[in-house]
Amino acid sequence: MSRAAIIGGGVIGGGWAARFLLNGWDVVVFDPDPGAARKIAEVLDNARASLPALYARPLPPEGSLTFAASIAQAVAGADWVQESVSERLALKHKVYAEIAAHLPEGGFIASSTSGFKASDLASGGAPVVVVHPFNPVYLLPLTEISGDPSLCDTAAAVVTSIGMHPLVLRKEIDAFIGNRFQEAVWREALWMLKDGIATTSEIDDAIRMSFGLRWAQMGLFETYRIAGGEAGMQSYIEQFGPTLSWPWTKLTDVPDLDAALIETIGSQSDAQSGHLGIRELERLRDDNLVAILRGLRRTGSGAGGVVLRHEQTLEAEGELDGLPITLSQSVPVTWTDYNGHMNEAAYLELGTWATDGLMALVGADEAYVSAGKSFFTVDTRIRYLGEVHRGTMLTVTTQVLEGAGKKMKLFHRVTKPDGTLAATLETLLLHTDLTTRRACAPEPQVAEALETLAAVHAGRPAEGAGGSVGQRN
Template sequence: MSAVRHCAIIGGGVIGGGWAARFLLAGHDVTVFDPHPEAERRLREMVTLAERAWKKLIAAPLPPMGHLHFASTLAEAVAEADLIQESAPEVESIKQKILSEIDRAAKPDALICSSTSGLLPTRISAEMQRPERFLVAHPFNPVYLLPLVELCGGERTAPETIARAKAFFASIGMHPLHVRKEIDGFIADRLLEALWREALWLVHDGVATVEEVDDAIRFGAGMRWAFMGTFQIYRLAGGEAGMRHFMAQFGPALQLPWTKLMDVPELTDAFIDQIAVQSDDQSGSWGFRVLEAKRDDCLISIMRALKAQDFGAGATLASFEAQLGRTAPQGAPLRLYQGRVPPEWIDYNGHMNDSRYVEICGYATDALLAKIGMDAAMLERGFSYYTVESHIRHLDEMKLGDGFFTTTQILSHDEKRLRLYHRVLRNDGTEVATGEQMLLHVDTRAHRATEAAAEVQAKLGDLATAQAGLPWPAEAGRAIGMK
């Protein structure tokens, strides 16, 4: 089976546009077919929004963005595609027809995926001649930021199709969740549907406004859901005795008539108007695109915070960044870290605080260590590199919102020591700081220096050999200038 290089999008709305943006930013060429007259404008706006978000979120060098094309027919769009993502309206008969057309026009080994949020894959693929290469790949909005994608095959989907899809979606920074049994709504939407039904009743019965319902989630349980979900949170609520105690203590409450899960309030015009008016009041003067950007910024902040804990969606982000670092070109200073100066990095002078330059160099060092195999497994074995000396030179200023990147050169290394030279540059190429570091490989349990593992030394040696032709930095080894 060929690797996925070229993707096709059938239906370029909110979900299809989000897919297109993620594929493009991950370096894949994308061809889109959508007959709507405004489709290209809307999709290009979404790609711009997604590019803004990824520059804030991803702290590793991104691959060159793929090329975006628009096709005049479905057949033209899918003809050369290795993966086709169908994101047509959520109507079974429409999807059956479109998937059948895709099946006839696509390459024999192309993966065909549907973004359906709840329709059964066996039913929507019923008219396909080769349904073994079809599966549901259900994402969540915004697709270019949220990592979850639910994968669900139909009765005739081949196991290797699921395996190929898992590998591909993981390679573009997503968390593939295999739904092993066909079920309406899959997993996530069934949970969301239960919450949505109860939320509608609370508004319908005058218990709460739409804003109050949202506040109940975003200031409470929603924050916990971001990193632990439901079962793990309830396990903690059971104390040291765990889930068994929680179920014994709170399980009987499930028999009380607290929810109306099987009933839905009648969606009369008056009730819909009530919800719409309250929703407009909640959003106030915030425009649609402004709200989208605010949503993205909040998600970025949460995911970056979770990355620092190597937990939940943050662990997926960290893994994707490490993957991008491993595929960076060699034979030159390594670009291992990039970012944009956030508000919390600004000091009383309106410039980036001195300590943040050390932090940036530290992130670049962490990325290099990941490249040579100093991962969680190595830490578990009791080995790590410790920084024993650092020297920062401040050459220029960075201000709020400035984009930057680092380059890293391996100056020297042996069995125990590693000497690195980082440069911090603004995106316009201006060098703003340099950082020189000496690291020592240690046995963390014995608290002493020790030789690095052979495989670590080999990877480090390969990188150093690739950089052998680089000039020695004139400032390397420089002490404080004033005696």
């Protein structure tokens, strides 16, 4: 079991702790704040309710969380040391000196700094690499990495293994790449507030209702390439390039953050969001991010591609009670309704992915479908047997009731962690030629695999299969 030492358990340190823990690492935290354990427990609650919901495979068993009485105790035996203390260089150097005295051979310090260069951090002699995340660390995949190239390679491999996307800087710069963009937008927003052009709420609306949604999946250059139409990026630059010299922005100037401007920002922000507590805002943020990330995961775009690639490294489960496990899924918030439990449509979606899992098992995978053959659903019956809430890990096993000729009849059992049935789905599919849209026999290798499973599963009880609507036994 790998072990991570988290030095500093604030917002970022707590997020790192959650990211490592939910990816199977043991975590030791040092933070002199007497409220650190409570704060990290609350962050973990949010993370457990959101991160697993991104995946269609279970994350590794959660690691252990302990709190150390000293830096030395936290660092001893650690495979990874993440520093997330306040952004004061003198404080960081003091902490590094203590960490370095207890680092294992070949170890280094990963710093969550949001602005200091690695060379400045390492000037005291300790081996330090910038590993800068974005909040919430347990959901957003980007980490900006800078420092000694060999240490950067090691750091990149570790963050990739816990489902993150490393961006290794080509050149050392203050504030890195992501924060420089955020700072540019922040400065422009401050001028709009200062000049009375817009309120905090209006500025946030301008971002979240427009380009913020585009950037989530494509970023800047792909977005502008599309804006150039069929002629592409060159056309866009030729058309809009001259605007760079127009006096649209004040990015070369910075407003004075005097008491009046600070009061304006504070009062408007209170009016905008003051009715919600910090944990409510965090849950709202996490729910929105899960919905966006799951949408991007479906297409493999942007951060959704990071989730998909990480998912492929997670161990797929084999069998349960002698039946193949075709899906293991934590119930995401997008599958719940106003009552807080899994809604009817979500059961059908769950069954769809379980059917895909069985199809892949018999060889009717993505490559098979791309070659022009697939199974089409013609009938489904769902029995809802137990209430299921957000975050519940559901395991689906699939029994082949019939697998001969053009027909494939499946029986999915949806099981909760305590072993009780949450639902069953009985579904009939016909093998289809995608070019003619007509039923046809499967390719021999698929037919053979399906017939083999049907023979193995023959004679097993399938409680509820073949019944009519409303029949429970």
